[in-house]
Amino acid sequence: MITLYYNLAPNPMKVVLFLEEAGLDYATVPVDSRKGEQHAEAFMALNPNGKLPVLVDGDATVFDSNAILLYLAEKTGRFLPPAGDRARGEFFSWLMFVASGIGPYSGQAVHFKHFAPKPQDYAVERYDFEALRHWSIIDARLAGRTHMLGDDYTVVDMAVWGWARMVPFVLGETAWEKLPNIKRWFDAVNARPAAQRAEAIKAKHSFKAEMDEEARRHMFPATVAAKG
Numbered sequence: 001m002i003t004l005y006y007n008l009a010p011n012p013m014k015v016v017l018f019l020e021e022a023g024l025d026y027a028t029v030p031v032d033s034r035k036g037e038q039h040a041e042a043f044m045a046l047n048p049n050g051k052l053p054v055l056v057d058g059d060a061t062v063f064d065s066n067a068i069l070l071y072l073a074e075k076t077g078r079f080l081p082p083a084g085d086r087a088r089g090e091f092f093s094w095l096m097f098v099a100s101g102i103g104p105y106s107g108q109a110v111h112f113k114h115f116a117p118k119p120q121d122y123a124v125e126r127y128d129f130e131a132l133r134h135w136s137i138i139d140a141r142l143a144g145r146t147h148m149l150g151d152d153y154t155v156v157d158m159a160v161w162g163w164a165r166m167v168p169f170v171l172g173e174t175a176w177e178k179l180p181n182i183k184r185w186f187d188a189v190n191a192r193p194a195a196q197r198a199e200a201i202k203a204k205h206s207f208k209a210e211m212d213e214e215a216r217r218h219m220f221p222a223t224v225a226a227k228g
């Protein structure tokens with residue numbers, strides 16, 4: 001039995017999309033990061049980094065969303081190019097580009113633009129710039145291609161989709177005008193029944209909505225430490 005520890009943020013949602021696409025049976029355990037549940041001892045034993053998502057599959061525990069996508073793709077033999085195929089190299093490059101570029105820069109852009117405790121002009125400019133630069137590379141990649149690797153829909157598309165849901169929050173309401181190829185691809189992925197089932201997970205559990213003092217304390221411990 002597969003169990004997914006999740007919340008509704010970009011990284012867990014990529015994995016929800018895979019599970020729905022593959023039609024795997026899975027149970028969900030909500031972990032409310034705004035209430036600090038990611039720091040509970042039992043959860044930290046699954047992921048010492050204290051972040052979502054985590055997947056438990058029998059006696060295997062996997063954390064970090066892109067590692068989970070790779071694990072599931074290998075387990076099912078689906079949504080990845082065959083070993084030795086020319087596309088396999090591209091697959092790894094783009095997946096790592098999402099893991100090390102799109103995710104971290106988008107996350108930091110959101111943090112400094114929406115949640116940082118005081119005006120942080122330099123940080124806002126740097127991460128806004130870098131987030132848009134990374135998203136523009138994805139946009140160029142999708143020009144003339146149906147999916148990130150061409151005709152085949154793979155785990156790379158799922159990894160991008162998790163974060164693409166957040167593009168207006170990351171880059172501003174007019175961002176789609178600058179990223180027309182991503183918008184066309186995003187609309188097509190959203191139209192997939194699995195993407196609609198993935199979005200429907202929102203109705204399953206309710207998570208704390210307020211980014212109040214308690215949520216900041218749990219999610220941004222560095223800010224609390226700096227205040228002393």
Ligand SMILES: N[C@@H](CCC(=O)N[C@@H](CS)C(=O)NCC(=O)O)C(=O)O
Pocket residue numbers: 009010011012033038050051052053063064065066103218219
């Ligand atoms: N590299 C990790 C990042 C995980 C991550 O940052 N998860 C966020 C949700 S998208 C989280 O758990 N945040 C709670 C916190 O930072 O306390 C992955 O891809 O899974």
